[in-house]
Structure formats: C-alpha cells, structure tokens
Amino acid sequence: MIQQFQNVKRLQILLLLVMVLFGVHSVYSQAYTKVNLRDSIANLPYFSIHKDNYFITGVPTNKTINKVTANAKYQISFKQILTRSRLPLDTYLFLTYTQKSFWNIYEESFPFKDINFNPSLALGKFFYGKDNRLKGVGVLSFEHESNGRDSIASRSWNRINVEYTTGIFKNTVASFKAWLPFSYKEGNPDLLEYVGLGQINLSHTYKPDKLIFDLRLRKGLNLEGKGSVRARIYFNPFDNNISNQYLMLEWFVGQAEGLLNYQQSQSMIRVGYVIRTNEFRWFNRGKR
Template sequence: MKLKKSVFLAFASFIVIGVSRVEAQTITREQFKDSIQKLPYFSIHKDNYFVTGIPTNTAINSSSADAKYQISFKQMITRDQLPWDTYLFLTYTQKAFWNIYEDSFPFKDINFNPSITWGKPIFDKKDRLRGLGTVSLEHESNGRDSIYSRSWNRITFSYITKIAKNTRGSFELWAPFAYKDGNRDLLDYTGLGEINLEHEWKPNKLYLTLRMRKGLNFDAKGSIRTRIYFNPFKQNRSNQYLMLEYYVGQAEGLLNYKESKSMIRVGYVIKTNEFSFFR
C-alpha cells in the first residue's frame, strides 16, 4: 500500500503544479462549431483494445493470467446545437475479461455500459474554448442473474480541460442510484468519481495516462491505472498504438469487485481522440 499512497501524493502534486501552468486555449467558438459539423455521427468513445497479461501480486498460472478487451463507440444524436449551446449523444462500452489460457477459453466477466449524454462546451470571455462539460445517465451491469448479478446506475457529471502544457484532465463525479441489489457495498471500492490525466510526450507517437479512483472509506480501497501508448508506425491515421497497462486495486470488473488485483498487460489499442480539442 506504500506504493499506492506515493502515487496518490504524486498525482495530487501534479494537478496543483499543472493547474498553475495552464496555457490559453486556441480553439475559438466558431472553430469549435465547425469541428462539430465535421465530426462523424458514429465514432470511438473510449479506447478500443485487446490486451493480455499476468498478475504481479500472486502466482502466475492459466487462471490468473488473462486477456481483456474493450469495445466503445459514440453516436451523435444531432450536430445541430440544442438549447443553451448543447449537444446530445449516445455511448456504449463493453469490457470483457477472458481466460484465454484455460481450457475452453471461458469468459470470466463481461461488463456493459450504455449511456445518454448531454454535453456543453465552455468558453471564456474571448470566446476561446476552456473545457467540455457533460451530464450522463449511465447503466453498468454484467448481464447475469441470481447471486452473480452486479449492476448500478448513476448520473455522471464530467469536465474535460487542459491543465498544463501537453496535459489534459478529465474529472468525473457520480450520483449513484438503484445499485444496492447484489452489490450493496460497491461504492466502498469505486468511490463517487474518478480523475483521468493524459500527457502527450510526443504528438501522435507517445502518450502517458493515469486514472485514479478512491473508495468511500478512509482505507486503501480504490484503484490506480496507468497506461503508456506507443505508435510504432511511420503513419498513424487510425489512432493505432501498442499499449502497456498497469492496474492495481479493486473493482476492475463488476463480478469480483472486492478482489484486490495487480495486473500488467500489453496489447493493441485504437486510441480515443476525445481529448483532441485540447492539444
């Protein structure tokens, strides 16, 4: 747990330093409107990936090593602005944990996460883009019944902005409801929100991300996830990268959300570009 506490402190310091160095945005209100008109109706939402790896806190065998993949997309309802300069879109994310090293290749856990989201760009007095705020109605479950059923619903408030040179931040706050059947203490492990940071070391070539969640209680429950993205290709028109991921904590999946995990995985990813407005 010393490692986790150190990362938490470094993370907090990084935010304080980063905010003090934030630079002015260059995208204007009109440029943002033009960009929205050029966006496809159907696009990537979160990262789409396939990775595989091993645990670092237990014995390595066919049951503890696994693969994980995610499919995530977004559908804009309309490109036209709604009242108060807002936009509406649907998202869907599916994450699966796959025991590919066991006989018959069983799926251990599959999590489904649809949402409907209302988004609003935030501009300063000079009509320069400062951030993107969203409000989402989300459902997340593992699609199972009986004692294996896990699900929760939440209203998610999020804000995405640039917090330092080449560094973007995404901050989420959750208002959960209808979640106590089957996972009454889920929030003790997930908390009420998360913080994501993305740093661009080399444009379209090398990125580092960090995600942090903290459970409700004053203990070590929560999670930290770090990722390194590297593009080995000369050209990268499709956001294709190799990804190294390290996850430590609980609630990586819904089925065994109380289980403490420490996993390192590597694989292929089609990276989301939702932070691209703040590069």
C-alpha cells in the same frame, strides 16, 4: 431516515465536486476559437469511437502466474451523436456504449470470466473563456453498468454523472468525473466502498502521435486503501499514425476492475493493441 441522510450527504459531496471542477482553470486550450470549433464539430461523423478500443493480455504481479490468473481483456466502445442542432444552452445529445470483457484465453475452454455492459445517454456542452476560446468540455449523463448475469452473480448500478475536461498544463488534459449512484444495493451493496463517488483522469502527450501517458485514479468511500490506480503508456512504433493505433502497456492496481469480483484486490500488467480515443483532441495543439 439514515438512508435519506446518506443520500443527502452524497448529493452535497457531488455538488461540491462539481463546483471544484468548473472552477478549474484551463491553461492549454487556446488552440480553438468558438467559430472554428463549431466548424470542426460540423465535420465530425455521427458515429465514432468513445473510449479506447483494445485487446490486451497479461499476468498478475501479486499472485502466482498460471493459466487461471493470466488472462486477456478487451473493450469495444462507440458514440452516436443524436443531434448537432443547437439545443437549449447550446448543448448536444449523444449515446454511448462500452463493453469490457475479461477472457481466460489460457484455460482449455477459453471461458469468459466477466463481461460488463455500459450504455449511457449524455448531454455535452463546450465552455469558452472571455476571449471566445475553448476552456473545457462538460458532460451530464445517465449511465448504467451491469454484467448481465442473474442470481448471486448479478452486478449492476446506475448513476448520474457530471464530467468536465480541460487542458491544465502544456500537453496535459485532465478529466474530472463525479457521480450520484442509485439502484445498486441489490447484488453489490458495498460497491461504493470500492468505486467511490468519482474519478480523475490525467493524460500527458510526450510526443504527438507517438508517446502518451495516461493515469486514472479512484478512491472508495472508506478510510482504508480501497480504490484503484490505472496507468497506461501508449506507443506508436510506426512513422505515421493516421488511425490512432498504438501499442499499449497497462498496469491496474486495486479493486473493481470488473463488476463480478469487485471486492477482490489485484495487480495486473497487460500489453496489446489499442485504437485510442481522440474525443478531446481539441486540447492538443495542432490536433484538429
């Protein structure tokens, strides 16, 4: 009975978040009309980058720096559009896969500390204002995340996500994501205390193709300070940037950066190379 009540409360919170998300007013998405956006989508490759692809390395700021605490983190992420055909409600279907790895490259045997596997099946939809100009992008998805291990080291969870992305200020894009989690009690029963029921991501372009700031916020289901803040600065040192390649400085503070030791608090600063996603370039003027 208690579990059912908790699930109902989580669903209510999720629905409330969805109502808030779709009430967000877009102030900087007027670059694309419904017609030219459809033309642009028709020319997109079926296979493309989903999240950032990167290799970064760094050190902790909250503990002693040594060959065990310093590490590297890399991520590969791609997206496959399954159909551009007009599905019901003018939606499109796609698959994504993201793999994030924590690699202790400074230890003698170069061990991988944790590897997180994250596939999803998603349905996307573009939203337009009364003037038929792009207002936002919505995504409904089923997502699985696990570390592929067994016994006491096994970590996994599943969730139904609702995500909405829109321009909120000049050169600023915001993504609001809420999830309804399930099948997470075995191996990590208190996971929601650290990852919560959603996240907010803000990305501001100071100079197109040159300097970008990105911030992601999560708050766990607790009255304490559990959760995470992840800040990134992207900088392109070259004269042009036709392949979305940058140097990236990342600072992660909080818990649940990876699944294995999700309860562990940490503060890590890393720097390295990234091929940045351009999934939501429609919200940046001139980026077509």
